[in-house]
Amino acid sequence: MKIIMLGAPGAGKGTQAKRLAAKYNIPHISTGDIFRANIKNNTELGNKAKVYMDQGLLVPDELVVDLVVDRFKNPDCANGYVLDGFPRTIPQAEALDKALANNQDAVEYAIDVDVPDEVIIDRMAGRRACLNCGATYHTITIPPKKEGICDICDSPLVLREDDKPETVKKRLTVYHEQTQPLIEYYSNKGILKSVDGTKTMDEAFEEVVLLIEGN
Ligand code: AP5
Numbered sequence: 182m183k184i185i186m187l188g189a190p191g192a193g194k195g196t197q198a199k200r201l202a203a204k205y206n207i208p209h210i211s212t213g214d215i216f217r218a219n220i221k222n223n224t225e226l227g228n229k230a231k232v233y234m235d236q237g238l239l240v241p242d243e244l245v246v247d248l249v250v251d252r253f254k255n256p257d258c259a260n261g262y263v264l265d266g267f268p269r270t271i272p273q274a275e276a277l278d279k280a281l282a283n284n285q286d287a288v289e290y291a292i293d294v295d296v297p298d299e300v301i302i303d304r305m306a307g308r309r310a311c312l313n314c315g316a317t318y319h320t321i322t323i324p325p326k327k328e329g330i331c332d333i334c335d336s337p338l339v340l341r342e343d344d345k346p347e348t349v350k351k352r353l354t355v356y357h358e359q360t361q362p363l364i365e366y367y368s369n370k371g372i373l374k375s376v377d378g379t380k381t382m383d384e385a386f387e388e389v390v391l392l393i394e395g396n
């Protein structure tokens with residue numbers, strides 16, 4: 182099963198992608214998580230990506246595409262994957278289609294998690310992230326058991342640099358300009374499904390599963 186999660190920053194792509202990955206026993210591949218892990222480990226890729234990420238801008242396509250296509254070679258991708266945060270531009274989507282077509286393969290579902298900008302701005306201000314394992318929390322809606330500490334790996338939780346309100350506004354502008362056109366792209370391919378991301382996480386997940394299995 183090959184699934185793409187689309188949606189604005191903070192729409193809940195990561196939240197739903199992790200659940201889908203667990204349900205269907207396929208890997209969750211988040212380009213944002215991959216970049217953050219590289220930043221944390223001070224790699225060359227991480228240092229390059231950080232400059233863009235901290236400003237709320239997209240990392241250039243050429244730093245993203247090969248990274249993802251290489252990741253597919255890992256044996257855990259044999260039964261598919263959930264892509265979260267990739268593709269994010271039309272050229273990335275075209276590159277993905279091309280790479281898959283080389284193996285007579287294609288994306289099966291593109292799921293758009295739809296949330297208005299105002300709701301996103303509120304959500305991001307409360308989000309806390311574990312930079313060690315990628316887990317996310319929310320100060321009000323999903324607090325960790327111990328304040329400021331990851332339930333899973335005991336690492337300290339942080340407000341991501343790019344979750345600061347000014348940067349969130351920039352990310353939303355970038356989303357509308359560069360990523361939103363993918364909705365039409367996948368709609369034209371007949372594989373777009375939209376879910377109302379303002380519902381609770383459980384309700385949204387139920388809807389996503391229905392959209393996939395109802396097909
Ligand atoms: P990335 O890490 O992908 O960030 P993003 O798309 O901005 O998305 P987020 O992770 O912020 O949000 P999400 O939709 O996953 O929401 P979440 O589930 O966490 O990318 C970061 C940066 O890396 C980019 O800005 C770019 O620079 C770079 N990058 C990454 N991929 C790239 C690519 N392909 N090309 C170029 N550059 C790339 O939920 C958000 C919050 O809301 C959480 O606190 C959560 O708990 C809460 N929440 C979730 N669902 C609900 C719900 N239903 N109700 C209430 N609260 C909810």
Ligand code: MG
Binds near residue numbers: 213265266
């Ligand atoms: Mg995410």
Ligand code: ZN
Binds near residue numbers: 312313315331333
């Ligand atoms: Zn953790």
